Amino acid sequence: MVLVVANAGDAVASVFVRRYARQGVRLLRPSDLSRLGWRYEIGDHAGPSQAVVAGRACQEGRLAGVITRLVSVTPADLPHIKPADRAYVAQEMQAFLLAWLHSLPCPVLNRPTPVCLAGDWWSPQTWIHKACRLGIPVTRSEWSVVRGLRTKAIQPVTGESFTVSITVVGSQIIGNVTPRVAQYAQRLAQAAELELMTVRFSSSNNDARFLDASLWTNLADRTIAAAVMRHVLRQCPSIRKEAAPA
Numbered sequence: 132m133v134l135v136v137a138n139a140g141d142a143v144a145s146v147f148v149r150r151y152a153r154q155g156v157r158l159l160r161p162s163d164l165s166r167l168g169w170r171y172e173i174g175d176h177a178g179p180s181q182a183v184v185a186g187r188a189c190q191e192g193r194l195a196g197v198i199t200r201l202v203s204v205t206p207a208d209l210p211h212i213k214p215a216d217r218a219y220v221a222q223e224m225q226a227f228l229l230a231w232l233h234s235l236p237c238p239v240l241n242r243p244t245p246v247c248l249a250g251d252w253w254s255p256q257t258w259i260h261k262a263c264r265l266g267i268p269v270t271r272s273e274w275s276v277v278r279g280l281r282t283k284a285i286q287p288v289t290g291e292s293f294t295v296s297i298t299v300v301g302s303q304i305i306g307n308v309t310p311r312v313a314q315y316a317q318r319l320a321q322a323a324e325l326e327l328m329t330v331r332f333s334s335s336n337n338d339a340r341f342l343d344a345s346l347w348t349n350l351a352d353r354t355i356a357a358a359v360m361r362h363v364l365r366q367c368p369s370i371r372k373e374a375a376p377a
Contacts, residue, residue: 132155132156132157132184132189132193132194132195133151133154133157133194133195133198133360133363134156134157134158134159134182134184134194134196134197135147135148135156135157135158135197135198135200135350136159136197136198136199136200136201136228136232136248137158137159137160137200137201138160138161138201138205138208139160139162141200142351143200143347143349143350143351144158144200144350145158146350146351147198147351147356147359150353150356151356154360155195156360157184157185159182159184161201161204161208161209161221161224161228162209162210162211163183163184164224164227164228165209165211165212166183166186167183168181168183168188169181171227171230171231171234173230173234179191179192180231180234180235182194182231191235191237194235194237195237195238195363195364195367196237196238196239196240196363196364196366196367197232197235197237197238197239197240198240198327198350198359198363199232199239199240199241199243199248199249200249200347201228201248201249202247202248202249202252203221203225203247203248204224204225204248205221206218206220206221208221209221209224228243228248229243229245229248232248237366237367238326238362238363238366238367240326240327240359240363241324241325241326241327241328241346242324247346249346249347250323250324250325250328250346251323251324251325252346253323253344255343258319258343258344259272259341261319261322261323262319262341265315265318265319265322266318267315267318267319267341268339268340268341269340269341269342270333270340270342293333293334294331294332294333294342295307295308295331295332295333295334295335295339296329296330296331296332297312297313297316297332298327298328298329298330298348298349298355298358299316299317299320299325299326299327299328299329299330300326300327300348300355300358300359300362301326301327301362302317303358303362304316304317305354305355305358306335307335308332308336308339309335309336309337309339311339312332312334312335312336312337312339315332315339315341316330319341325346326362327346327348327359328344328345328346328348329344329347329348329349330343330344330345331343331344331345
């Protein structure tokens with residue numbers, strides 16, 4: 132079984148789950164944590180954990196992989212909980228998912244961090260700073276900070292008439308770019324310790340400059356979806372190679 136952790140409004144996750152349902156892909160929503168049957172123990176003598184997916188118990192040994200598309204659990208994800216208790220329950224579920232996902236022995240794309248359940252969720256400024264430190268050319272941008280207000284979104288100074296997005300799936304690059312630009316994307320993924328991410332550049336050629344990066348890859352795209360499934364299943368020795376999509 133491959134789990135996709137997402138909220139009910141994630142249409143991209145739903146498309147991916149429907150496409151690979153016959154291959155054991157299932158959707159896990161925050162509200163599913165309220166179902167009876169979950170088990171997670173810590174300590175030297177802890178047994179294997181157990182999830183409840185689509186109303187059925189699933190031990191961690193049956194999981195081929197997990198794809199996480201959730202920043203955090205919010206009160207809006209829990210309409211079945213009494214309104215006065217939703218904020219508290221959301222925080223408890225967030226802590227539980229962070230610990231459980233981090234401990235799973237199967238591949239998890241991407242491993243959770245205290246900041247985000249789907250990996251290190253860097254600010255636009257941090258991505259630009261990291262890219263510069265890695266020797267990756269960046270588009271000149273500017274932003275302003277007003278006292279008492281949030282930082283305004285970064286905007287390229289000159290504006291880009293053309294952009295290209297490429298997706299990193301493990302060691303694979305999806306997108307028509309030069310080897311140099313592909314290497315830029317791989318450097319960023321390695322620096323962020325991410326196996327799954329999308330990076331946007333100003334060009335597909337060697338003069339490309341980094342614009343931004345996202346943890347939310349388009350799993351509705353058939354090419355990206357197939358690459359993600361291959362990456363997950365190849366790391367699971369109990370899955371036959373022919374189970375991975377072509």
